[in-house]
Amino acid sequence: MRLPRLLRTTAVRFALRYALIYVLVLGGALAALMWVEHSHIDDRTRAEIESKLHVLVLAHDNGREAEMIQGLRQLQAGAKRDDRLFLLVTAEGARREGNLIAWPSEQSITLDGRAHLVLIEEEVVPKDLSDSDVFGLAVAWMFADGSRLLLIHRDAEAEQLLEITDYLSEVLGVAGLLALPLSLSLSHTMLRRMDDIGRTAADIAAGDLARRVPVSERNDEFDTLAARLNTMLDRIQQLVRGLREVTDNVAHDLRSPLARLRSQLEVALLEPRDGAEYRETLGHSLDDVDQLIRTFNALLGIAQAEAGSASNGWEPVNLDALAHDVADLYGPLAEEKGQTLDSSDRQQVSILGSRDLLAQALGNLLDNAIKYTPSGGQVGLSVRRIGNSVELATSDTGPGIAAVDRARVLERFVRLDQSRNLPGNGLGLSLVQAVARLHGAELVLADAVPGLVVILRFPLPPGNRAA
Amino acid sequence: MHILMIEDDARAAEYLVKGLGQCAHVVDHAADGDSGLQLALRGSYDVIVADRLLPKRDGLSIIRMLRADGNRTPVLVLSALGEVDDRVAGLRAGGDDYLVKPYAFRELLARLEALQRRQPAPMGEALVVGDLVLDLQCQTVKRAGRLLRLQPREFRLLACLMRHAGHVVTRTMLLEQVWDFHFDPQTNVIDVQISRLRNKIDKDFELQLLHTVRGAGYQLGEAS
Structure with a gap:
């Protein structure tokens, strides 16, 4: 079924449509030429050739046949010999006189003595007069004895035009013949590239999300399309992976506290207890549920940031003011741990984003910094405009994170061994990363020697860049 | 405090009515959007609690109808939709506060009471x-x-x-x-x-x- 499909392609349709337009235009041009020729031959020429015939016919009918033949020969001997063609044939059609080889088969030759435009096939014209069809004004007559006389006044210009159109129609024929195979081969190429995309789509639909459309080195429109599709597929895969991780992690992280909660309540109901005991159990359960809700909210927050689109409810966020507010909220936490929180290094700059998500991300970074920095340490928060980007950074004088572990800590629920004894759910940095990604920002973990620097690098829109 | 509770989750509504009742509040309950709107338009309530996703008429539509009718009763929107945009949509529709499920009962109670006495002290006092x-x-x-x-x-x-x-x-x-x-x-x-x-x-x-x-x-x- 390969060929029928090829024939149905857009390329073939286009090729055939072009061929049709070509034929129509050429046909139109031809018709116009003929029309111009018709009107070109004036009435004087008509009258002249008709009267010539009349004279000859009169001579013949008056029994002066010899005079007629003489007249014919005089015509032939005229100034432009090949301009005038004539033929006299017997009733049987045998040639008696004239410079044509035989009576033409042309149907439009009427034996009524009136001038008509005719096209005479080249076979009846001697080679020395013309090597192609002859076009001109013809008059013909049939005598009482059945013999016929034909006079033709050639129109050389029209013949040339006819020759050109002949040639054109040959070209047209060849072009028409070539159109189909050419368009078929074109379609074949296009189909092959489309099939690549189609196959990839089918594979992905079948569940193989890692498949990508092949991109060639030609860098043509198909490659552009393929590259764009691949970018889209990357994003989709990333979202799906995020979603899968969330569900996995929700199951993982909520299962054990739910089990604990359940058994706690079950045990409480095993035997009658006094009010104080019930209150205590319920209080514990409430704490557990609160913790569950916190984890749940954190996961949802990450999912929301990851699935978010860049413009939903976004507003200009003054990072300077935001950093101030977040530092204001977390400051006492640092002071309580005997640390100093320095947020004085701030520049005035705004970006488009979600204030709540950015605040939450910054809060998580500060929370981590405060959590991992020993008493007496320093925690820093800064907003700096560097070139065409803004860097929102937190720094601490804690133990830092070894280079090998830096990528790993961004994953959900990953907690390095030294932090197992500290409170937390291992979701903080994942949220930061999701928020960064949503805002098109880069998240960089670096060494503060000693300690850790976490930088959120936001690109500044062109209109917002420093002069 | 006279509260109208528009909530289609029967069990949640039962606990809420019971809990608010124990805190000395009187609660009317409507299980769908239309009856909720009827009650809200007829009765005089101190506070209305409206779920966002309700049968027949959603919570935001109830608030819009109330506000169009000139009813200024404070409304707290309860929702399982917790995205920033949803909260903004809730407040824009004329809601006065927005609480995302799962919420703590004490949180709801505190916010309802805050809504009832919602008259910010004038500056300078x-x-x-x-x-x-x-x-x-x-x-x-x-x-x-x-x-x-x-x-x-x-x-x-x-x-x-x-x-x-x-x-x-x-x-x-x-x-x-x-x-x-x-x-x-x-x-x-x-x-x-x-x-x-x-x-x-x-x-x-x-x-x-x-x-x-x-x-x-x-x-x-x-x-x-």
Whole structure:
């Protein structure tokens, strides 16, 4: 079924449509030429050739046949010999006189003595007069004895035009013949590239999300399309992976506290207890549920940031003011741990984003910094405009994170061994990363020697860049 | 307080009606959007609690109809939709507060009570709780005539608590009203803020004014 499909392609349709337009235009041009020729031959020429015939016919009918033949020969001997063609044939059609080889088969030759435009096939014209069809004004007559006389006044210009159109129609024929195979081969190429995309789509639909459309080195429109599709597929895969991780992690992280909660309540109901005991159990359960809700909210927050689109409810966020507010909220936490929180290094700059998500991300970074920095340490928060980007950074004088572990800590629920004894759910940095990604920002973990620097690098829109 | 509860989850509604009843509130319950709107238009309620996704008519539509009718009853929107945009949509439709499921009952209660007495103290006036006086104009705080030195955020925190004096203010309410943050900080930042504030206003005094209400939040002064 390969060929029928090829024939149905857009390329073939286009090729055939072009061929049709070509034929129509050429046909139109031809018709116009003929029309111009018709009107070109004036009435004087008509009258002249008709009267010539009349004279000859009169001579013949008056029994002066010899005079007629003489007249014919005089015509032939005229100034432009090949301009005038004539033929006299017997009733049987045998040639008696004239410079044509035989009576033409042309149907439009009427034996009524009136001038008509005719096209005479080249076979009846001697080679020395013309090597192609002859076009001109013809008059013909049939005598009482059945013999016929034909006079033709050639129109050389029209013949040339006819020759050109002949040639054109040959070209047209060849072009028409070539159109189909050419368009078929074109379609074949296009189909092959489309099939690549189609196959990839089918594979992905079948569940193989890692498949990508092949991109060639030609860098043509198909490659552009393929590259764009691949970018889209990357994003989709990333979202799906995020979603899968969330569900996995929700199951993982909520299962054990739910089990604990359940058994706690079950045990409480095993035997009658006094009010104080019930209150205590319920209080514990409430704490557990609160913790569950916190984890749940954190996961949802990450999912929301990851699935978010860049413009939903976004507003200009003054990072300077935001950093101030977040530092204001977390400051006492640092002071309580005997640390100093320095947020004085701030520049005035705004970006488009979600204030709540950015605040939450910054809060998580500060929370981590405060959590991992020993008493007496320093925690820093800064907003700096560097070139065409803004860097929102937190720094601490804690133990830092070894280079090998830096990528790993961004994953959900990953907690390095030294932090197992500290409170937390291992979701903080994942949220930061999701928020960064949503805002098109880069998240960089670096060494503060000693300690850790976490930088959120936001690109500044062109209109917002420093002069 | 006369409350209209528009909630299609029968079990949730039952607990809410029971819980609010035990806190001395009278609750009418509607199980779908249309009957909820009818009740809201007919009755005179102090506060309306409306779920967002309801059969027949959604919560936002109820609020719009009420507001179009000139009804200014405060509405708290309950929703399982917790994205920033959803909250904004809820408030834009004319809702007065927005609470995302799963929520704590104490949170709901505190917010409903706050909505009922929602008349922000005019600027320039002083807030007074017992012998604690907060002067909004001069930005000063005195207790028993003694000037207390508070940082700006402690001042705002105290002002917020004093406006709701005698009532529970939850951690999220403080986070929203003092810092304008609408997220769960996953850490005890508010508790630390409160303990520092408590150090300044209660430490040297016999009578403790700032109380922690277990499982709910904080309360300044005794219940009125």
